[in-house]
Amino acid sequence: MGSAFRRIFAVISLAVALFLLNASLTFQSAWPTPGIRWRGLLSIELAAFVLVLAAASRRAGGPSRRALKWSAAIWSVLVLGHYSEVTASALYGREINLYWDLRFVPDVAALLARPERLWVVSLAAVAALLVVVLLYKVIRWALGRVGAAVANPRERLVVGVLAAAMAILWIGQRVSSAFPATPSFSAPVTQTYLRQARLMATTLGRRAALPASPSMKSDLSLVKGADVFLFFIEAYGAISYERPEFAARLAGDRERLEKAIHDTNRDVVSAYVESPTFGGSSWLAHITLLSGVEIRSHDANALLMTEKRDTLVTTFRQ
Numbered sequence: 001m002g003s004a005f006r007r008i009f010a011v012i013s014l015a016v017a018l019f020l021l022n023a024s025l026t027f028q029s030a031w032p033t034p035g036i037r038w039r040g041l042l043s044i045e046l047a048a049f050v051l052v053l054a055a056a057s058r059r060a061g062g063p064s065r066r067a068l069k070w071s072a073a074i075w076s077v078l079v080l081g082h083y084s085e086v087t088a089s090a091l092y093g094r095e096i097n098l099y100w101d102l103r104f105v106p107d108v109a110a111l112l113a114r115p116e117r118l119w120v121v122s123l124a125a126v127a128a129l130l131v132v133v134l135l136y137k138v139i140r141w142a143l144g145r146v147g148a149a150v151a152n153p154r155e156r157l158v159v160g161v162l163a164a165a166m167a168i169l170w171i172g173q174r175v176s177s178a179f180p181a182t183p184s185f186s187a188p189v190t191q192t193y194l195r196q197a198r199l200m201a202t203t204l205g206r207r208a209a210l211p212a213s214p215s216m217k218s219d220l221s222l223v224k225g226a227d228v229f230l231f232f233i234e235a236y237g238a239i240s241y242e243r244p245e246f247a248a249r250l251a252g253d254r255e256r257l258e259k260a261i262h263d264t265n266r267d268v269v270s271a272y273v274e275s276p277t278f279g280g281s282s283w284l285a286h287i288t289l290l291s292g293v294e295i296r297s298h299d300a301n302a303l304l305m306t307e308k309r310d311t312l313v314t315t316f317r318q
Contacts, residue, residue, distance in 0.1 A: 014155065017145035018162075020138060022046050024079045026186035029090035036083065041186040044170045045078070050163035054150045062151030063143075072140035079135060082189045097302045098196050199302050210303060214292040216310040228316065232289075234282060238272060 026041035053063065063071070088096045149155035172179035240246045261268050275285040276296040287304065288295045290311045295301050 010155075013145055014149050014159070017142035017149075018046070018159070020142045021049075021075070021146070024075070024139065025082055025189050027082070027086070028186075029086040031090040034087055036086070040183060042166055042170075042183050043188075044167065044185050045188055045190060047163040047166035047170065050146065050150075050159050051167065053146065054156050054160040054163070057147075057150040057156060063147040068140065068143050068147055071143050072136055075139045075143065076132070076136045078189045078193075079139070080132075081192055085189075085192050095298060096196070097199060097305070199299065202299070202303065210300060210307070211293055213309045213311075216292070216312070216315045218315060220316065230312075232282070232286060234275070234285070 022043050023038045025043040025045055027036040027038050028041075029035075030037045057063070084096055146159065149159050169179060169183075170185050173181065173185070240250055258268070273285070273289055276288050276294055277284040281298070284295050284298075284301055287293075287301060290313060291304060291309060292311075293304060293309075295304060
């Protein structure tokens with residue numbers, strides 16, 4: 001009875017450990033909150049880690065305590081990076097750019113360090129530290145359980161086959177449509193760190209170049225003394241003019257809006273602008289119009305943000 005119970009407990013604990021490690025690198029944002037949720041995605045990094053660990057354990061045995069500690073620390077960094085990536089994209093509408101964002105950390109710290117907020121900041125710092133410590137402890141336990149599994153020939157075979165199947169599925173989904181699309185894989189977290197490193201290297205090394213900005217010189221005499229507001233009406237703006245069934249139903253409202261504008265001594269000018277993006281990433285369209293430089297990728301956007309150029313904003317500020 002005791003032996004059977006230990007076997008059942010071993011199976012359950014191994015399954016829980018693998019689930020925690022997989023979920024820690026594949027969770028998604030629970031928009032519009034800073035919370036997270038798991039949607040059944042798989043991690044290719046977990047599969048690769050288990051395969052390497054299983055192969056190494058055949059000769060050297062299970063990983064040492066020191067190796068597990070370092071692995072847990074590195075894994076925790078990956079988890080925190082993944083959380084920052086998915087949360088920033090969901091809450092702020094853009095991904096993190098370390099080169100651009102880190103320079104504002106002192107400003108944010110100064111804002112939070114106001115005397116009336118110190119207790120809130122202190123409490124948040126303690127809570128964050130506890131979360132990081134708890135995260136490390138959980139990851140350390142899970143890695144330790146997987147490490148014990150690869151030291152056992154029978155369990156090593158099970159986790160090795162499972163990891164190999166995940167790796168084959170990941171590769172197959174990228175080379176052939178014959179492989180099932182589900183279960184699907186989350187984007188590798190290491191890819192996020194590599195991309196940030198590449199952005200930093202590109203920005204600091206200036207190996208990439210953007211087109212020259214158009215001339216922004218104007219005395220703005222036609223709008224001198226006026227308050228100018230720029231509104232971006234995306235996607236549905238063009239459709240509501242181009243499709244007759246929409247335009248006809250909106251005609252009356254537009255006439256009333258135009259009358260209200262003129263009755264209050266205002267004026268309005270509208271124009272179509274070809275967007276460099278669709279289905280999201282609206283800031284690429286905004287920065288394209290404001291700078292006059294066509295920006296179609298996040299890398300180009302990040303590079304432009306590091307440069308000092310004339311824009312519509314600087315022109316109106318003069």
